[in-house]
Amino acid sequence: MxxxxxxxxxxxxxxxxxxxxxxxxxxxxxxxxxxxYGQKHRRELECAAAQAKILGIEHTILPLPFINDLFDSxxxxxxxxxxxxxxxxxxxxxxxxxxxxxxxxxxxxxxxxSQGRTELFYGAHGGDHAIYPDCRPAFVEAMKEVxxxxxxxxxxxxxxxxxxxKAQIVALGQxxxxxxxxxxxxxxxxxxxCGKCGSCVERREAFALNKLQDPLF
Amino acid sequence: MxxxxxxxxxxxxxxxxxxxxxxxxxxxxxxxxxxxYGQKHRRELECAAAQAKILGIEHTILPLPFINDLFDSxxxxxxxxxxxxxxxxxxxxxxxxxxxxxxxxxxxxxxxxSQGRTELFYGAHGGDHAIYPDCRPAFVEAMKEVxxxxxxxxxxxxxxxxxxxKAQIVALGQxxxxxxxxxxxxxxxxxxxCGKCGSCVERREAFALNKLQDPLF
Numbered sequence: 039m040x041x042x043x044x045x046x047x048x049x050x051x052x053x054x055x056x057x058x059x060x061x062x063x064x065x066x067x068x069x070x071x072x073x074x075y076g077q078k079h080r081r082e083l084e085c086a087a088a089q090a091k092i093l094g095i096e097h098t099i100l101p102l103p104f105i106n107d108l109f110d111s112x113x114x115x116x117x118x119x120x121x122x123x124x125x126x127x128x129x130x131x132x133x134x135x136x137x138x139x140x141x142x143x144x145x146x147x148x149x150x151x152s153q154g155r156t157e158l159f160y161g162a163h164g165g166d167h168a169i170y171p172d173c174r175p176a177f178v179e180a181m182k183e184v185x186x187x188x189x190x191x192x193x194x195x196x197x198x199x200x201x202x203x204k205a206q207i208v209a210l211g212q213x214x215x216x217x218x219x220x221x222x223x224x225x226x227x228x229x230x231x232c233g234k235c236g237s238c239v240e241r242r243e244a245f246a247l248n249k250l251q252d253p254l255f
Numbered sequence: 256m257x258x259x260x261x262x263x264x265x266x267x268x269x270x271x272x273x274x275x276x277x278x279x280x281x282x283x284x285x286x287x288x289x290x291x292y293g294q295k296h297r298r299e300l301e302c303a304a305a306q307a308k309i310l311g312i313e314h315t316i317l318p319l320p321f322i323n324d325l326f327d328s329x330x331x332x333x334x335x336x337x338x339x340x341x342x343x344x345x346x347x348x349x350x351x352x353x354x355x356x357x358x359x360x361x362x363x364x365x366x367x368x369s370q371g372r373t374e375l376f377y378g379a380h381g382g383d384h385a386i387y388p389d390c391r392p393a394f395v396e397a398m399k400e401v402x403x404x405x406x407x408x409x410x411x412x413x414x415x416x417x418x419x420x421k422a423q424i425v426a427l428g429q430x431x432x433x434x435x436x437x438x439x440x441x442x443x444x445x446x447x448x449c450g451k452c453g454s455c456v457e458r459r460e461a462f463a464l465n466k467l468q469d470p471l472f
Contacts (some may be wrong), residue, residue, distance in 0.1 A: 102335055104317045109365055109366070109369045134406075134407075135370035136364075136406060137361055137365035138365065139405075141361045144354055144358045144360075144361040145321070145354075145358055147357065147359055148352070148357075149353075151354060152325060164310065171404065171406050171407050177401065177405060181401055183397045183400070184394065184400075185398055187388065187394040188354050188356075188357050188388060188389050189351075189353060189354065190348070190351075193356070229417050241285075246318060
């Protein structure tokens with residue numbers, strides 16, 4: 039029998055490719071959860087819904103309005119202007135939403151347990167480490183431990199892209215025939231990707247390294 | 256300068272006594288956060304607000320409606336009948352809300368970081384261990400580690416009652432002159448405490464061991 043698993047699907051490139059990879063391997067009964075936390079780039083949620091439909095998996099979008107109301111980040115609608123530039127630049131730290139990933143993981147864990155699921159997938163990747171404390175391998179290791187203890191049944195956390203870079207994820211997505219036009223990466227929250235924020239810069243580099251045309255540009 | 260701290264204040268006995276203890280010691284600039292997650296015993300939130308007012312501390316109540324909508328627990332308005340009996344009885348496990356404490360801790364952590372607070376207080380106590388996986392010392396130790404890693408600044412988790420029993424907490428509350436009439440323990444969600452649920456049974460025992468009259472009974 040397939041193991042029941044839940045993935046945090048943002049609608050971005052990483053979690054979308056991860057969802058396609060899990061489904062392609064055929065060993066899990068997968069469902070997805072996304073979070074509407076007041077991100078400027080809410081457009082990613084439409085992509086998450088579209089990808090879940092393509093994959094034929096159950097999809098839940100949970101609103102977390104308190105994050106936009108009370109937390110401080112340039113990534114949020116309530117926050118300041120989004121910095122432009124490369125991810126390695128220090129000003130990109132303004133796009134950290136305090137403890138966002140732990141909040142998403144803990145809620146996803148509660149949902150997974152309620153649905154009788156025993157595994158949780160999370161798409162953090164190697165390119166995130168320098169800016170986002172809650173994407174670091176040490177954080178992920180500690181989360182694995184705490185998620186194994188949070189219920190009487192063990193919940194297993196998988197973070198398969200933790201040491202991969204974005205170019206490797208694009209290559210896998212291409213191999214899996216992921217519709218990249220239905221993934222959203224830009225943080226700026228406009229109709230079209232800005233091409234200048236750290237997230238856009240990283241995505242463009244990843245496509246360029248694969249000698250691929252990004253359908254969004 | 257006082258360190259800035261945040262406490263998860265349910266309005267129950269344990270977190271209320273803990274809040275009074277922290278304020279009495281005078282070493283922290285304390286604020287409180289409570290969660291409205293669809294618990295049958297929403298009445299506890301009125302107690303939390305009253306205690307925060309008595310203590311003169313900032314208090315935020317965050318709604319988490321998705322827990323009642325999607326999670327499975329007899330503690331929730333959406334859940335089945337609440338079991339009666341002693342906490343050590345196995346049927347009390349129906350009152351576990353999957354991963355509730357980790358969800359509350361992770362959101363409180365995000366709020367604390369947004370408010371420039373570096374310490375987080377959580378009132379789990381020794382009597383919770385047998386029923387609630389997310390009150391066990393091993394869980395708390397793992398949470399301490401993950402909360403120290405979730406941001407670029409370390410966030411310190413304090414769980415001072417982790418090895419105390421409820422009778423010791425009542426004794427401390429009495430010493431601190433806590434108004435026990437403004438704490439709420441019963442899970443049943445009625446006008447008056449039911450006296451029969453595990454939570455009521457434990458509270459009554461704790462007052463009896465201190466030879467005190469509980470103002471709620």
